[in-house]
Amino acid sequence: MADVAGAGLRIGVVGGSVAGCAMAIAGTKAGAEVTVYERSDGALEDRGFGIVVPPPLHAELVAAGYLDAGMPTAPVPSRVWLTRERGRRETRELARQEAAVTPCHWGLLWRTLRANAEGVTYHRGRPVTEVLPRPSGGAVIRTADSEERYDIVVGADGPRSVTRAAVAPKVRPVPAGYVVWRGTLPIDALAGHPHQLELLRTAWITLGFGGGHGVFYLIPGTLDGSRLLAYAIYGPPPPPSWTAGREEYVRRVAEEHFPADWAEIVGRGAHTSLACHDVADFHVPRVAEPPFLLAGDAASITRPHTASGATKALQDALCLERALRASSSAAEALGRYADERSDEGARLVSLGRRLGHAMVERTPDWAAMGAAEVADWSRATLDGAGSYLYGVPEG
DSSP states (O other): OTTSTTTTOEEEEEOOSHHHHHHHHHHHHTTOEEEEEESOOSOGGGOOOEEEEOHHHHHHHHHHTSSOTTSOOOOEEEEEEEEEOTTSSSEEEEEEEEEEEEEEEHHHHHHHHHHHOTTOEEEETOOEEEEEEOTTSSEEEEETTEEEEESEEEEOOOTTOTTHHHHOTTOOOEEEEEEEEEEEEEGGGGTTOHHHHHHHTTEEEEEEETTEEEEEEEEEOSSTTOEEEEEEEEEOOOOTTOOSOHHHHHHHHHHHHSOHHHHHHHHSSOOSEEEEEEEEEEEOSSSEETTEEEOGGGTEEOOGGGOOHHHHHHHHHHHHHHHHHHOSSHHHHHHHHHHHHHHHHHHHHHHHHHHHIIIIITOOOGGGOOHHHHHHHHHHHHTTOOOTTSOEEOO
8 A cells, every 4th residue: 555645644533424434445445544433332234214326426436345236225217206186185197207316225335334444443432522633733533531643533423523613613504494204114015006116116206295295215125135115205393282203293294295195105004214304404615624524414414305415425435535545645635625525515505405495495386297397397496506316307
């Protein structure tokens, strides 16, 4: 590794989730000595939510050794737009688009990244209490029982980042005013719905309703060859008076707004995972200031309509590796990284706000739309921005 520009650098990574493991791989590939501090001592690989990444990025990560070709995925080439017939409970298809995605199981993705972070020192159950710059260069990572010096400290510690407090202490999340429900259901929730199952084998679904929408897609399960149904449903938060469980509220939303067949699918069986998150966003104007660098959700959070959380974190890692290899110093590498990734965070936040406005805050009359109207609406909403989620209309 003597010919690699990062050789000899010591990099400390705060956060050992997807972003942290990817950044650790980037550092080691560039020749650095990397240590990761993960605050949780739980089993991260058990997190079962679905995520999607662009197929070209998945291929690049496999070729670069971040992911394994054998890691299970559930790629589909198309997006299908659905809604409920006006005044009825039947499903109406609005449009189809060529919009390829590669859905993944979050836990399997993390497990693969963790396994490929060879040579990395990984501390689980070691929350970082503080990061501090050193007058003589580099920075210190403090935990409850240690203090270590590094040439670069990577903040991959999520929305409540300790590292971001050292880079951009005034940046705070901006609430959107609505929530997203994320869940996974066993594949037998589709029993008795062969049409929907066949549709999901070749497409991911957007189901529009007044004041929100749902997204559905298949992801790999943890058993070989198995599948789960993943979804995200956007809309207003539960009222303060709601005292029943989370599953009951999701089922109520589905019953009120979805076609009968999709409402029945959501209402069947016990969830394998379910969570409700307030939607918010922020971005740091410059995501690296030597000796600190921010990655993933520590650097920016966009509204999840962009499906860019894991995607951006993985792209951050590829950028860091390139920057380290092309630079003669840690400061130069961080400058290259900041020049490339700062603008991308701002772009995604702006795009997420436009999508949230159009798909939740001021939804169109879905029942009055067809393929041409969906295409026009998509172009107007994107306003020239690129997104792998919005392809060309089919047919």
